[in-house]
Amino acid sequence: MAAGAVAFARPAFVVRVAPAALPATAPGAAGARRRVLRPASAPLVLVPLFAFGLYAVYGDPGAMRSDAAGASMFGGDAGQAAPPLREDLLRHLERMPRDGRGWVLLARMEFGADRFVQAAAAYDQAVAIDPKVAGDPAVWCEYADALAMAQDGTLAGKPRTLVMRALALNPAFPAALEMAGGAAFEAHDYPLAARYWRELLAQLPAQARARIELEAAIARADGLASR
Numbered sequence: 001m002a003a004g005a006v007a008f009a010r011p012a013f014v015v016r017v018a019p020a021a022l023p024a025t026a027p028g029a030a031g032a033r034r035r036v037l038r039p040a041s042a043p044l045v046l047v048p049l050f051a052f053g054l055y056a057v058y059g060d061p062g063a064m065r066s067d068a069a070g071a072s073m074f075g076g077d078a079g080q081a082a083p084p085l086r087e088d089l090l091r092h093l094e095r096m097p098r099d100g101r102g103w104v105l106l107a108r109m110e111f112g113a114d115r116f117v118q119a120a121a122a123y124d125q126a127v128a129i130d131p132k133v134a135g136d137p138a139v140w141c142e143y144a145d146a147l148a149m150a151q152d153g154t155l156a157g158k159p160r161t162l163v164m165r166a167l168a169l170n171p172a173f174p175a176a177l178e179m180a181g182g183a184a185f186e187a188h189d190y191p192l193a194a195r196y197w198r199e200l201l202a203q204l205p206a207q208a209r210a211r212i213e214l215e216a217a218i219a220r221a222d223g224l225a226s227r
Contacts, residue, residue: 123142
């Protein structure tokens with residue numbers, strides 16, 4: 001069940017290094033709105049949560065019929081597998097509105113369909129009603145990401161506050177460090193951005209592809225800080 005939950009619902013860690021933080025020659029400096037980072041040190045903190053949550057919604061492991069369902073929800077044609085699953089989940093939440101895990105799963109479905117306002121609202125509901133969910137820094141990072149995407153990709157304002165909540169729960173949490181650095185860079189606090197990103201860099205394996213972009217972003221922040 002846990003393995004199925006990973007394929008179905010585990011979010012990618014988001015590398016929100018703004019293109020402005022990277023030299024023009026850095027890999028990926030132009031283009032992508034979001035970049036993916038999966039540090040080897042990042043814990044699978046949400047696997048038990050979503051394994052339990054899916055079982056609560058559907059009642060038996062047979063609900064996890066294939067990895068393809070998760071792939072279509074988050075990376076493929078959302079018009080196939082996602083709508084019936086979402087409808088089932090909405091019915092479940094009508095019956096059990098205090099199921100925080102169910103609200104997080106709904107938030108992930110909404111995010112996967114680019115419904116960022118609805119995703120943020122579902123995350124807000126989840127952390128408000130479930131202390132266990134509210135104690136998970138990954139959920140706060142996902143909430144911040146959804147809210148940021150709803151406001152044109154910027155972490156300024158409430159998204160940054162949510163990232164700080166994640167860091168308060170776990171000061172070494174990779175996604176929170178990355179997003180905190182991105183928020184600081186947006187606010188032109190370049191020394192702080194570089195500090196957060198260096199803390200993240202120390203956690204990345206030596207051969208991790210993400211190190212190249214992160215090192216470039218740190219160099220950019222250092223250069224701007226010295227002006």
